[in-house]
Amino acid sequence: MTKIKGRVTLPSQNNFYEETKDLMNRWGADALRDSDGTKLDDQIKDLDAKIYTTYFVARGHNEFAYQHLDEMQQLYLMSDYTLATETVCTIDFMNGFLTEQIKPDYHHDPKVWWDVYDRTTETRVDPVDWNVNEETHQVEVHNAIPFHEYTVNFLSYMIWDPTQMYNHITNDWGDKPKEIPFDARQPHSHKYMVETLIDFMENNPKTDVVRFTTFYYHFTLFFNDKRKEKFVDWFGYGSSVSPAALEAFEAEKGYRLTSEDFITNGYYNSTFKEPTDAYRDYIDFQQKFVAMRAKELVDIVHQYGKEAVMFLGDNWIGTEPYGKYFESIGLDGVVGSVGGGTTLRLISDIPHVKYTEGRFLPYFFPDTFFEGNDQAILDEAVDNWVSARRALLRSPLNRIGYGGYPSLAYKFPTFVDYISETTEQFREILTHVEDKKPYSKCTVAILNSFGKLRTWQSYMVAHALHYKQIYSYLGILESLSGLDVDVEFISFDEIKDGIPSHIDVIINAGDAGTSFSGGSQWSNPELVSTIRQWVYEGHGFIGVGEPSALEKGGHFFQLNDILGVDKELGYTLSTDKYFNQPLSSHFITEDLTENFNHGEQINNTYARFEDTEIIAMDQENVTIAARDYGQGRGVYLMGLPYNFSNTRILLRSIYYSMKKEEELTRFFSSNIYCEVNVYPESHKIAVVNNTNQVQKTIIYDGHGNGIEIELSGSEILWGNVHEKDIEFSA
Amino acid sequence: MTKIKGRVTLPSQNNFYEETKDLMNRWGADALRDSDGTKLDDQIKDLDAKIYTTYFVARGHNEFAYQHLDEMQQLYLMSDYTLATETVCTIDFMNGFLTEQIKPDYHHDPKVWWDVYDRTTETRVDPVDWNVNEETHQVEVHNAIPFHEYTVNFLSYMIWDPTQMYNHITNDWGDKPKEIPFDARQPHSHKYMVETLIDFMENNPKTDVVRFTTFYYHFTLFFNDKRKEKFVDWFGYGSSVSPAALEAFEAEKGYRLTSEDFITNGYYNSTFKEPTDAYRDYIDFQQKFVAMRAKELVDIVHQYGKEAVMFLGDNWIGTEPYGKYFESIGLDGVVGSVGGGTTLRLISDIPHVKYTEGRFLPYFFPDTFFEGNDQAILDEAVDNWVSARRALLRSPLNRIGYGGYPSLAYKFPTFVDYISETTEQFREILTHVEDKKPYSKCTVAILNSFGKLRTWQSYMVAHALHYKQIYSYLGILESLSGLDVDVEFISFDEIKDGIPSHIDVIINAGDAGTSFSGGSQWSNPELVSTIRQWVYEGHGFIGVGEPSALEKGGHFFQLNDILGVDKELGYTLSTDKYFNQPLSSHFITEDLTENFNHGEQINNTYARFEDTEIIAMDQENVTIAARDYGQGRGVYLMGLPYNFSNTRILLRSIYYSMKKEEELTRFFSSNIYCEVNVYPESHKIAVVNNTNQVQKTIIYDGHGNGIEIELSGSEILWGNVHEKDIEFSA
Incomplete structure (x- = not known):
């Protein structure tokens, strides 16, 4: 069996040519990528590697967005609970929201799209009993019942993309423009997204892989008036709403949703809430729409003979990879961040793509890669690798990679050496396990x-x-x-x-x-x-x-x-x-x-x-x-x-x-720090030490007979399997 | 102010004459009582003391009970949850119950009085779909839904009084007759109870106080087939049911109760369950009935010029002292067991009686009063006294007492001395606080x-x-x-x-x-x-x-x-x-x-x-x-x-x-182990040390000015109060 090569994506950056070549060689990288805040120069793009280019569909074009502010993305939000102490109750519904991100939508009639609720009785207040003051951002409820609590569900525009907002605030980007997200469901935005991609494809012939980051709607994420996170739901469809979407929903599903389908009984409808039938319908409706629109872009990439991969995160809402419309998008691959075994499997088990790629930790950012932090950097790399490796042995990624500024990582030779080992180990694992179903006991x-x-x-x-x-x-x-x-x-x-x-x-x-x-x-x-x-x-x-x-x-x-x-x-x-x-x-x-x-x-x-x-x-x-x-x-x-x-x-x-x-004791390790995987098709058995310490263990064959072996720290030992018999050459 | 005397009830027993006189003298006792398992001989009854005699109304007369087995007390019980694995489900409904205590009632038609429930759907099974086998104590459910769970709510006879059962089993009383409880709602029982009391009054002229222990219905208490407690609810009305009661309820309240009012959705309707309207109605109905019947007996006692007091426990169901019918019973007093401040207040706050009496711990039984246990006995007495004393200072009992075999306690002179002190202290407290409302801050x-x-x-x-x-x-x-x-x-x-x-x-x-x-x-x-x-x-x-x-x-x-x-x-x-x-x-x-x-x-x-x-x-x-x-x-x-x-x-x-x-710092102790009570009517302030150790504390007067004082272990220090000023002579 010949060893496979490559399968590793390396981040690069401007003015890092020689070092990039060195790292490519040492890590066996066959692809280069840019990252948030890095661009690749042409010299690097000409290296013998696939070039991944990060691509944003729904933001980063404020010149367009400002011309079409009515096509900004929208969000249903709920005000604070406000106590009525008399029969008039004034609700400062923008209280606590970040006005840099959120702008109430007064364009669409609040009496139609907003709802005021008496949360003490769980009843909707008749719109004749409230009015909006657009100057002060207040709702005044008349005929309120004293000592009941009221809230407003209000439709807002999201005037700042949440991920850019996070990076902007975290990295203190000052007066760098705040990117306005626009909505693929709107006519101009849709047209613009298509044309912009065509333009990109025309002008970036050295890009081999378009890395969509991601498509249209961000998971629900909004900040508070202190510029800190107020709400986050990685699965939330909250930022995908709009009157256009709700009207299309009604046309398709035959009934109308309200604000209270997104803010149910005072809770934002998160993944922890039991989904109502209406919410399931909405998820289905948006997945179908997003898949349809995403396919258009992927098709364009394919028309240019390039690959289209998707980052699993950020604007991923509607693309859920295990949903019924994902296959129709036609993506070549999915890239995601690997935090451990669970998130590895989340990526590696994704069906209907040619390859999956995991971005491993640590991310090459100055908060980790600073002088004197060598041991912590190495520890994070080892922990990440060893915990992810367990999962890799069950369901391998096809590729791995890293992200950030490689110039930072390059200053830590122990780390660079360790990644040389793990990338090599990764490729070795693939030779035994890729496309082969591991033996499963149940x-x-x-x-x-x-x-x-x-x-x-x-x-x-x-x-x-x-x-x-x-x-x-x-x-x-x-x-x-x-x-x-x-x-x-x-x-x-x-x-x-x-x-x-x-x-x-x-x-x-x-x-x-x-x-x-x-x-x-x-x-x-x-x-x-x-x-x-x-x-x-x-x-x-x-x-x-x-x-x-x-x-x-x-x-x-x-x-x-x-x-x-x-x-x-x-x-x-x-x-x-x-x-x-x-x-x-x-x-x-x-x-x-x-x-x-x-x-x-x-x-x-x-x-x-x-x-x-x-x-x-x-x-x-x-x-x-x-x-x-x-x-x-x-x-x-x-x-x-x-x-x-x-x-x-x-x-x-x-x-x-x-x-x-x-x-239990068929293909089994007595020592809990070691695990056994068997690959009948390749007649291989892998015994893996999940710790950094030497471990002794008894390994049981398929008959239940044990042999004692010793593994060095984090070692993976390969043996041969024939039916129930096992044999280690070591 | 002259010191009051007495206010203490001493248990006595046969052949304990001289020692009784000695204890009476040392503890200042003015009343003597018998206990479970003790009787007083005539010589003792002639001492200068009130004689309390324990009296059981609804048990202890098996010769009567055997003649009227249809008047035994009854109880609704629920079988184990029984899984149907096919369409016929057989429920061994007596499984887990103590057959010495519980006997299914086949006398009243099970099809009328029992219910079978599918607990998986929370629905009642149509009686045509089940039948009872009286030989095997089984209910067979037909047309059962496989893998649903079924239970039977069955009416049973309680053939052994729960308190006597407890004593009998705990003390291993062997073949001593098991006392059968009979039901005051039944004609023969009612007549018998009245006649028996008259007979008792005629034949026990030396009894000054009839201590009812208690009246008619025991709190819900049944044992399992291993002769251990299976269920206990001190507030439970479960043992007061019968077809007669339910029919009377229907006549009075205009609707019918079912077994499921006592076994609601698979739970015995305990004091922790939110009471339904029907259950409240039933409590009211039984309280009214019990009060009416109890009054008859109390009136008889009064006709003989004697006092009637009630023990707060055992067969107390329906007499709840804070309920609306309690006053009408006309009791002279209530006696209860004091476990600490809460149970003291439970007794001492009872309205509509001339006096309340608390039975303090330890109880004079061999499980505590054995050789070498001197310190533990004293500790229990001190803890009991000190914790109860806090409550006594807020709402005094009128009397205190002890129970059990005084001959056992007499062997522990340190204990006897300590009780001499506490009884004296009790009487001193009464001189200051009895019938005087203590100052309350809110x-x-x-x-x-x-x-x-x-x-x-x-x-x-x-x-x-x-x-x-x-x-x-x-x-x-x-x-x-x-x-x-x-x-x-x-x-x-x-x-x-x-x-x-x-x-x-x-x-x-x-x-x-x-x-x-x-x-x-x-x-x-x-x-x-x-x-x-x-x-x-x-x-x-x-x-x-x-x-x-x-x-x-x-x-x-x-x-x-x-x-x-x-x-x-x-x-x-x-x-x-x-x-x-x-x-x-x-x-x-x-x-x-x-x-x-x-x-x-x-x-x-x-x-x-x-x-x-x-x-x-x-x-x-x-x-x-x-x-x-x-x-x-x-x-x-x-x-x-x-x-x-x-x-x-x-x-x-x-x-x-x-x-x-x-x-806060008005009449206040800085030290948390000390407390202050003020009695405006008697112009007294009590500072109490709730520990056995010396305590220093700052005591604040009504202006908020503090003075430092020291109290010896468990000391109570009395001072004078004039408006907001305080003064200690010590």
């Missing part, structure tokens, strides 16, 4: 309201950022991203009438009432009974946090009978709970050497049944439990922050829930 | 679903027992029981149209959805706006735990605007929360020397407003906060387990919420 499905559409995107608020309320669930995905199981994401709708036969284990996880736990879905008896029967007949169900949570019929966890655990809300305090002694040992925690780290506390979980296996407790709460349920089993975990112990606990939970404990 | 109202009816009874599952889910709230009551404020309990219904003008501060506390927090009440805009206006106009609102919790209109805490705090359910994760820096100091925590002990964690509380005063945080959650709201304020506390620090935090929160911080 299929695990994450069950939530969005299912496949948000594959590897559950529980995220903003891309790869930490939040107190999500890390206990994100750990599930991060663990799964490198485990030797197949992973799917399924929605409640898909399984009501039957669970696909290839699924072995279902995981339901999240806080009560969220789209991830499922909320109102659990009031559906068909859903509940379908899962019960399926588990009863010999499958596994793993609940994390507040799974199947909905107060109904005497329970909070509707599948408490499967999980063995419910959460006490106070209504059954009078019932004695005797089952509170954890077992001294259990299959699931067999490799656990310290206390189980359950992350955030779900208070008052308790074992409901004498035959509930209580596996771990903390603060008098059950943190791990299991229960036999017919031929299958349920497993409850309070939370699963990502770490090696918890990854093992999840793997064991999967086996335990399927009642296949004896099969 | 009126605090605890707001919940039961209001006045369950005065000092909020958050309790079983009398004075600890539960993980309640101690964080019970601390509020325990703190209040000794603070120099007036305390009331009000219901949501009472305040919808306006809050009584004498109330200064409202406290709403409890877990979301419970009767104590309020659950669905908070969907009522009138309730919300009434409280808002009231606070806005200059009152205080203190929320503890999950106050005003109901997901509606964009919030979870409906009064988050007053409290400054809401709880994140996941729906507003996308909104940035910048307010997370606790203040370095604050009026409320000024006396706090260590971390605030908030008890159980309410996860994801956060400050909603820039002007929310964040006073304490833990685990990234806000544990104490406050906010200005018009002329008043809101204060949020995560929880308030009882301790001295938290008592002070509550007191300061009360002042802060009223915006009367400057008035």
